Amino acid sequence: MSFTAHENAAMRKVGLRRVSADDLQMEHRRWARGFRYVLATDPIHDDRVLTRLKRLAAPLAWQNVRYSAATNAHLQCIGARGATTLNAHNLSCEDGVIALKFTGKSGKIVETQTEDTKLARWIEHFADVGSERLFRRPIEDRCSSCPRRACAP
Numbered sequence: 001m002s003f004t005a006h007e008n009a010a011m012r013k014v015g016l017r018r019v020s021a022d023d024l025q026m027e028h029r030r031w032a033r034g035f036r037y038v039l040a041t042d043p044i045h046d047d048r049v050l051t052r053l054k055r056l057a058a059p060l061a062w063q064n065v066r067y068s069a070a071t072n073a074h075l076q077c078i079g080a081r082g083a084t085t086l087n088a089h090n091l092s093c094e095d096g097v098i099a100l101k102f103t104g105k106s107g108k109i110v111e112t113q114t115e116d117t118k119l120a121r122w123i124e125h126f127a128d129v130g131s132e133r134l135f136r137r138p139i140e141d142r143c144s145s146c147p148r149r150a151c152a153p
Helices: 005-013 047-055 118-127
Strands: 026-031 034-039 062-067 078-081 091-094 099-102 109-116
Touching: 026 047, 034 047, 091 118, 099 118
Parallel strands: none
Antiparallel strands: 026 034, 026 062, 062 078, 091 099, 099 109
């Protein structure tokens, strides 16, 4: 990531140090029923460091989470979001009510519903054109399997 001269000057003015993602060497790893913070392979035991890392509050669903050892780094924490792929059998739409039921992280069954007529029409449209996977990012503005060549119902 490159910064403008103005951004670099502003960071220096408030005492921040520019770092890259490769500079983030501390991690949290699954351990027993929670997480353990490590530097390389050594567990971190310093209470001040542990408190700071916990306060950064990286979402539990993130994977490959890394933290900066420097408290003045402009980048403190990065990670990849864990995701669940939703398929057509995970969803039902009726009268504008969308219901989702799927197995989430740790095998937990998740059930939720919302009422959104416009979104329900979109979902029904994709089900009609035979799209098995729902909510994935389109590669192009149009859907090749859509008979209208555009994904707007």
